[in-house]
Amino acid sequence: MRVVPIRYTADVAASRRFYLALGLAEGARSRPGTWVELPAAEGMLALHSAKDVAPGTCELAFETDEPLEDVAERLRRAGFEPGPVLDESHGRSVRVRDPDGVWVQVNALDRDLYT
Template identity: 30%
Template structure:
């Protein structure tokens, strides 16, 4: 199994928790001193931090099998921790590092807002290298920009992750919405969220003010890109 589960570090954990549940995510039972929230596809972990930043993260089922498969595809995996804290650490060609953590299989998405999918962004000066790493950990091709500056993947057990051209390696949290952006905007307004809708080259995006003082992006399903079959 593979599920997208980015980790967002923030000094505003409670405010983020309220925002995520208002967006339609479900707060899961507390575990390990952190909050986790499930969307219709993918999950988000919140951690208290002095400054806001996001890191990539994934959930898997069997760590040893995952490590063997990933290594055989050409991407090194370092096993960290022991006992219930074991995880696999992967480092991309650009130096960005992230964890794949084993969990008990299950679908936590019941009752979430339909069509709202976690989209973790891997900003990188090496899109092809990041894309190869995502393929090697088991992510499946989804959409690709004609210019080669964006390659998006889906995880079998929920969530999306995209390698996106950027000057420095880093990660960001966003969402994709499978329905019409205007419909989502109306839903969010009815829940008291001061969201706005903007037209962009690839489609429409709903912008939501977040507790860290920036804008959370919820993109309509990508248009004008190349799709990949199952």
């Protein structure tokens, strides 16, 4: 599983330039420019447009090759109730609240769907 923090920003292009200058690599991006991925040696930063949340908000996401149904079942056995596995434009995902009530998203990405 790979950790993928999602950073919401008021200006995706400016934030992209900043994190590229910091040393992250160029990754996939949406055609309209509302999100971009910036791979690093051991993970990735995702920048998303902050149209529905405050700029500077961060969300924790993970990418996995494991079937999401298995992840969801393991969470249930541990006493956490994940939402349904959803088909989305980028692949499939499941969301669950951590012990502090913060949403965490786990993605099984299909790069052919969104790049």
